[in-house]
Amino acid sequence: MDNAMFCYQCEQTMGGKGCTKMGVCGKTPEVANLQDLLIYQLKGIACYAKPLIDKGELIDKTIVEFVENSLFTTLTNVNFDVEVHIQLLKDSQKIKEALRSKAPKGDYPEEAKYNLSATKQQMLEDAVKAGLMYDKDLNPDIRSLRHTILYGLKGISAYGHQARFINFYSDQVDQFYFRALEAITNDDVGVEELIRWTLRTGEIALEVMRVLDNANTTRYSHPTPHNVNVNIKKGPFIIVSGHDLRDLEMLLEQTDGKGINIYTHGEMLPSHGYEKLKKYKHLVGNYGSAWQNQQKEFDNIPGCILMTTNCLMKPRESYKDRIFSTGVVGWDGVIHIGRDENGYKDFSPVIEKALELGGFKEDEEEKEIMVGFAHKATLSHADKIVSAVKNGDIRHFFVIGGCDGARPGRNYYTKFAEQVPKDCIILTLACGKYRFNKLEFGEVCGLPRLLDVGQCNDVYSAVKIATSLADAFDTDVNSLPLSIVLSWYEQKAVADLLALLSVGVKNMYLGPSLPAFLSPNVLQYLVDTFGLKPISTPEEDLKSCLQQIV
Incomplete structure (x- = not known):
């Protein structure tokens, strides 16, 4: 069990066919199998939620958020922490049991009837039947369409997570998680209907992007063209990677006046186009390049890194003590910054570490690129x-x-x-x-x-x-x-x-x-x-x- 996995959800999957021994992303078989079981649990939850939705009931938003965050957790380069997955699985069982007690009686799929085992080893043994290729006789086109829909849902969940963090969401999107997960579990849904579900997934993806655009532009104003320095400045610093603008905003608020420079990284670069973020003068530029270069670019860096969403790679020992995660991101041994009941995050450990490390010793000549053409x-x-x-x-x-x-x-x-x-x-x-x-x-x-x-x-x-x-x-x-x-x-x-x-x-x-x-x-x-x-x-x-x- 420890040496068996199958994952082909990303472009770099081994040999263009599938990772079977270790994920190219750094995902271990243990994490891969726990993620398969978590998706299996989400399908079971959806099987009980769908008839309730059909009756006109709204699923509690805490359950929606759980499903959304669990889908996002299994997206490539997001979370590699075994204990996080164990806890999500335990929480999923409680949610499943609660919905099971409310759902109408009927003959539900195995994903719904399954009850989570008590130990990690038993969970890993159970995960075999949750594997992507477990049903060897499944029509390959049905398998393909089911997985295309599932991976579309994972992408949707990432955008939904970002929007929900600043209190924007869509009931249409929220219900779709359950409806689509049930559809890809239902053996009565054939190829033609799955094609329609696939295109419907695209419609919902556009809808959740509209919601996120509205969320970001309402809170931070519409982006406008701005020049961004892509070279370094002297002094202590924190690099913020990922996508979540609210995390960046909170960090900017907490570092204001502390003599710490804030750099964006990766997909956080476009945040420089938002006036309500750009107003912070210590948001000084963008560091490095795309996510896949982070191990080299963060090597022995004299400052801190905050990973807000994907894409996280295995941290080298040379910077593992100065990289922090938040949101659904995680790696075993990396300090995680949680949130309180109001969504507030205390970034004091990141700030203190950045001041301790001292930062860059001198300025580089500025070089600018332009962002902000939404x-x-x-x-x-x-x-x-x-x-x-x-x-x-x-x-x-x-x-x-x-x-x-x-x-x-x-x-x-x-x-x-x-x-x-x-x-x-x-x-x-x-x-x-x-x-x-x-x-x-x-x-x-x-x-x-x-x-x-x-x-x-x-x-x-x-x-x-x-x-x-x-x-x-x-x-x-x-x-x-x-x-x-x-x-x-x-x-x-x-x-x-x-x-x-x-x-x-x-x-x-x-x-x-x-x-x-x-x-x-x-x-x-x-x-x-x-x-x-x-x-x-x-x-x-x-x-x-x-x-x-x-």
Whole structure:
């Protein structure tokens, strides 16, 4: 049992087929199997919750939050702590029993009837039947669609978690967790219906991104273009990684006036576009690059790191004493900062450690990049953009972004961006931007040629920009001079892709490799229905994009 696992939810899965001995992400078989069992428990909870929802009952928000956070915990590079998973499993059993007592009598699936065993060893033994490939006779297309929906749900849960932390949520999204989990457990749901559920998952992904956009822009105002220093400054410091703006805000409040510099890292970079965060003068810049370089970039660093969401990698001993986790993030032996009943987090241990370490000894010469081109900022130039396109001054738009990763071949995205003609505009988002966001792209028609739209959830912004431009041209998104070139790594990218498919976006390019959980038939359906294409070479794909007829 200790040496057996199967996981293929991320792009870097071993051999492009599945991790079976140890996760490429650093996940052990023990954690992998406990996560499988946790998902099994969530399915059981959903089987009891769905009939209650069908009767018009609202599931208690504490249960919704538990399901959401549990899904998020199992997303790639989030939590590797065995004891956290044991506690989640114990809590899941209590929730299941409570719902079981309220649900109508009936013949429920094994996931619902199962009762959690008492010890970790017994849980691990039980986890065998929760494995992704346990049912050897399951139709591979049904397995593929079920897992696609599940991974979309994991992405949705990450965005829902962020929004809920600042008290924004959607009843539609909350109910969908249970309805979708029940659907992928129900043997009466066949291929055609699962396809509909898959596209519905995309619709819900777009809805939760809308909620998160509303949450962030209501609390922090709409992003506006700002220059961000990407070099270091003298003095004690804390690097904040992940996505959760509320964590960053609380840390900025608690460090104000203490002589500590705050740097963003990874997907926290777009926070510099928000006026209500930028007002803190000790938010001095962005440190490093994408998540997969953290072990090298954090090595022996004379300051602290706070991981607020994914993506966490195994900390090296050279900085394990100065990296902290919060939210659902965790690693065995890493200090975790919890929250009180009001959502407040006391970051004193991080602050004290940063002061103790002393920080950087001298300034580097400043180098700046620009962020803040979410939908409101970009669409404020809509008239200029439409006029430039009609006049032939702007030829084409490219959305180049998504998750970055360490697999060879991701330099495709750098080369593609470099080769985009100078009369074209690039919109980028998520950590895939680090492949090229420090390069000089110049301007076209008075606009920067590289527009940083934001985090991975800001696919919502990209969709809003595209649909607004389509309206301005009295056409549809697929008739715009627009091409979408996506890189994917984990399950938020799955949710993003499904969101784009749900609004009918066609002819997207996806790489650096295709998901291992897509069966040949499911992949063919996506190719036939949506024109989904695997990337080839930058030269060939760029030529194909520019031949698109407007």
